Amino acid sequence: MALDYDRKDCFIVEGKLALPYSYFAGRVGSTFITTLRDKKKIMGVKCPVCNKVYLPPRQTCERDLTDIRDNWVEVQPTGEVVNFTVVRYDDKHLPRKAPFVMALIKLDGADTPMVHILDGIAPEEVKIGMKVEAVFASSPTNTILDISHFAPKKPEKAFVSERKPAGAKEEEPVISEEEKLLKERRKAMSKKVIITAALAGAATMKNQIPSVPYTPQEFAEEAYKCYKAGAAMVHVHAREDNGMPTHDHKRIKDTHDAIKEKCPDIIVNLSSAVGMGKTPEQRISQIIHVKPEMASLNTNTMNFSIIDRKTGKIFIDFVFENTFTMLQDFGKAMEENGVKPEVEVYDLGGLDNWFLISKQGFFTKPYNFNFVWGVAGGMAFRPDMFMVLKNALPEDSNFTTCGVGIEQFPAVTMSCLVGGHMRVGLEDNIRIPTGELAKGSYEQVEWAVRIAESLGREPATPDEAREIMGLKKR
Template identity: 30%
Template sequence: MQSPMQSEVFITCAVTGSGDTASRHPGLPITPAQIADASIEAAKAGAAIAHIHVRDPETGAASRDPALYREVVERIRASDTDVIINLTAGMGGDVVFGPGENPLPLDPKGTDMIGPLERLVHVEELLPEICTLDCGTMNFSAGDYVMTNTPSHLRAMAKRVQELGVRPELEVFDFGHLVFVKDLIKEGLLDNPLMIQLCLGIPYGAPDDPMTTMALVNQLPEGAIFSGFSIGSRQLPFVAMAVLAGGNVRVGLEDNLYLQRGVKASNADLVTRAKTIIEAMNVRVMGPAEVREKLKLRKAA
């Protein structure tokens, strides 16, 4: 059983993501300068952590180019704004099967499957304080796309991240992912304090209703520090759910494009609204220095 609601929480802002959202939001950060600026603006609004993907500056499509990560990170580190950098390591695990009765060969347009250590090239170079580790394979939304993370790949990634001294944010989309987290603990591949992100409301993972949320929370490893989020119109209401459940909060354009019906948001708008919700619950929002201490993060490169 997890501890009750905390008196202080931190906000993560997921500033751009990898989804096909650039065509639906003219203000979505795409270039390295835009992604860095959005991270800095989110930090000034109250986010302690910026969760970062990169995109092809020409097309807006998701990318895993280390040079793009390098530019984003260098811009943030050169700014006068403190924010903890959390780089995704989820890219390179995409499999899209062929249609109907012809699942093979794989669809080359959407498939991007690389080795586990290649997925960490940018993490090795830039040594952020945090990087993500998706903790399982999942049918992700409609069609023939599968978010693919095999146990052997994840073990190799966890081992390398541990060697680098980077704190993994363990992305949990469903109950079986928590089972795998506990196996990694038994195998000595994760160090305390554990940092877990409950990713809810995403087809076809765990739903974001209160009963499911609390069932997941009550299965977390003892002493784990967790955040939770939902997507779309459920993102901002779920801020309160995450806090009530004893966790921290994630918002941002990766998961939701709107501040309210018909009103497109910026990342800073979503962080500001989350902060308002949290403080209205008589809970204090933590700054990056406090979060570094809480998560025992090693100093960034």
Template identity: 30%
Template structure:
């Protein structure tokens, strides 16, 4: 495959995520105030897009509470700092089975299964420019957690996202998810331009080796826009790999809490490093306005 590095690139910062990272770093934002400030910090450092989850302010656990999202979004919009908002719609597809000998009923402590409308309630209320669509089902971790997104659920969510005029960021964790994304597009449920996030190195999805990345990018339609990332220590090297493959960059504390060995990062630190990598490779980092034009996004405030 010929080298086709991105000359104009945008950076997404995933500022907090839903994982148990708050116990390992005090820099991971938890409250709506902290999450909004992290998104503003990332934008000032060079991120055009802020990818946002919310957490219960008391426990730090993931949440899909509309009012928490509202507080975050309103604070970012009132900050005067321009950034494209990308709200997760992944919450509500969490299935934790019981033990291997008694998988049913599901474990109520971790299971959160909701209908398509409920999973998109915050998107409908707040109308971000982008929301995510996790395009498939897969095992996560070493326990009994299954990220659950059936074809019927994906069809319903994709149709609702299109109806709202929001651009879906299609989250691809494995090769079969890319097949599902093409299937949704063929049915007219995803509008052009299609935006894809290749989520690499997450057990038990596509590994983050170079061969797997190139296999994924080789099967992307030429007119689709993609970003790619890996987790942990490979997050920052993947910024360079994504650019070399013709894609865009995602960094942030959702996926990696370290700037280098022994040094905890902030979201701003990770974005600044991604900017340095991009510029060192001869790329120009795009502004939020340029990303809106490229992806045909409508600014709602």
């Protein structure tokens, strides 16, 4: 039976319960607070791998998991409002009486924002992007409130030199001719887009599209057509005469050399995937033997299947093995043999895998990445995820992209639009945007050129592509 007492029937003792406690701010938090209190300096931590500066500081870089707790850097007490909210209720635990503004503020020199009070301005006048500066507490609090609050930054007073009349032009900094040329060159190269033609892959067959190459001579002819259409690089999976992918050193070298003989300028990027069922040694030994200018470097073990996208029927079910040891050993072998890796990224996890192995320090800048969309087992093309990958790249990186089937042209268009490069070809898709079968990879290159030019970019020549990607011509 439930008991239902009125308050008047109960014996109640009113009182307060206080519990003494000690709170440890942690090693990183303690350094941050004591430096703020004693020196009125705001300190962040910087990742030595990706150069990201975190504020508030933390122990580990979220991007590449590096221990950063001892890599302290001072950030400026000035910054800008990234976002804000107005607190409109009172509570004894709040630091101000309502209404007041809590703002997300990114300080100059930091890459992440911190939350703090914004005072000295009416809430309705606060705007995202406004410049603010820290106001330090007059006496220590041993908390984050040693920054009492942030306030709108005061405009700097104009300085008038006593040696110059008011209104005189400031002298421009002296820039050397070499620096001017380098700046102009970088600006010019930013308009260039590298177009790659993936000529065959391991699965596209002549019964699907007759123009897919099998023999070394067919590869050479198709590569030349792609070069004339505007491609700077071809990506190659060598084939036997019957169309099966091969790891045979002689066949791969014959294919590579036939392309270079027909089209000496073009960059040849060999696949280290080769085909299904090949051992790690078979996959990397052909790269070491041929020594192309560039080769693909895959980043994660994954499902890599062929599935009917309308019905979900599975035609080929395959696990594509790329262990950390393979990523390490393949990457080292390429760098040691003068072969520039093109890092194949099928999802964000693959990029994180590369970040982990890159800590060993053998990858050389600039880094070159290829975002791969539409593989059954990888990611479908999504513009928002494209930007996540792009924004996660390390400094000194180039990126291109490719998409399987109907995802090919939307993906390469976006890549070109946001400053990246483009890969097309029969390995990824056998049709052009109209839905018709492509006459060859070269016709897809022609479409890529049109897209690039419509977006104000120009196809890079092979030598310009080498300059952008850090390749040495063979």
